[in-house]
Amino acid sequence: MLMTHLRPTLLLGLLVTTGCDKAADLRNDAVTAQNDANTEIANTRSDAKQDVLDAQAEADKKIAAAQADFTKMREEYRHNTTVKLAALDLKIATLDARAKKTTGAAKVELDAKVKRIQEQRERFLTEYKELDQATGTTWDNTRAGLDRSWDELSRLVENA
Template identity: 30%
Template sequence: MSNKEAYEQKLQAKLDELQAEVDKLKARAKSAEADARIDREEEIDRLEAKREEMRAKLKELRDSSDDAWDDIKAGAERAWDSLSQSLEKARSRFK
């Protein structure tokens, strides 16, 4: 397995884990009071938008040539960092 393939699998696994976290946050949002639920749902929407950006980066990475994937990897790392920060922010707001 190449480094590129291993990295793709790692990102996919992280995205799968993140989806499980988003599902948990959605369940918590449903049980919140009306005003809090609106805020939480907006936070989830922002998180899902960032997740979609990450999925697009993963697709771009998968579609890239072996020579170009290092450049795309850097962008994927930045997108993942942003997504991780958004998840942490959402988790802290849902306590």
């Protein structure tokens, strides 16, 4: 009789133990899958961060190159303008010397022209100083204004 009661109990114990092993295996599989997923997420985040850093570094290089190109262009323009202004200043000095030697109505006319030239030269120099503050976005307008002012100054000197 003991055997008859013992058999079902053993069978039940065996089934429970087998079921527990299966549940433990499933839990271990779930933990492993979660750990694998967490590792994959961490790797993806790391890759994404590196991609962002690489893109930022590339953008920084391009910005630095563009700024260097802009600075070089502005300095070349400033140098060329300074050279042209020095040559024009010689012509203005010649006109001024001629005005001092001239007499009568010709002197009055030449003095008036020299005065207009000097006024235009001052306007030009004011605009010329704005080159230092010109940015990439304001460069075209600043340069166009300076070119117009230069053209007017040159025209006045040539017509004097």
